[in-house]
Amino acid sequence: MKLTRMYQGEDGTSQFEDIEINLHELDIGAFSRNLRPEHMSFRISPPDLVYDWHNATQKTMIVVIQGAVQTQVSNGEVRRFGPGEICYAEDVEGPGHLTTDLEGPRLSLMVFLPDDFDVHHWARSFDA
Template sequence: MKIIWMRTAANGQTEFEDLEIAARQGERGAETGVLPVAGVIFRTEQPALDLDFHNAPRRQLVIPLNAEVEVEAGDGSVRRIGPGEVLLADDLTGQGHKSRFRPAGASMLFGVLPDDADPAAWRA
């Protein structure tokens, strides 16, 4: 399974990495192991938002339920995350990123990571 990892690079700009998470095939489909989550946040009735450069408010998995999130890094690269896709927002410092949420009225799920979570250890 692929997660887009958005994090702060050594130069202070946000960068993207396609993080392939280890998964095994079972009777019910491909499945990862248990990933650590400190809690979840559900957001509903979200307005359409265009946010200028900002940092992630916390280390979190961003999972659109019926929405699309477009994020832009400092170098101008853009990623779109739709239903069934996952973004790991981990750029707590530096320049940050731009975000665009569509459509109005959408629902999102945020999985808050514990401080000691190491996404690099999730690699396949």
């Protein structure tokens, strides 16, 4: 399983990084390490929403449930996220990113994480 991280690189631009999430196999399926979010909410974006350049308000995992979104980071790279895909936004500073809803309305689960959340540590390990 993977997620795509959006972050501010050393050159000051927002960038993408693909991260593999280690899973722990149990009888009923494979599990990631537990998340301890500050809060979670669902969001329904209006069809054809274009959200101009902006930053994440805090570290946030966005799980697309329905619809699709195109995201452009400031280094020029563009990616599309559809149902079941996870975008982890931690570009809370810098130029940010631009989002365009493609197949709306888009339903997403927003998982807001604490400032000290380390996605690399979380992805490499797990709780049994």
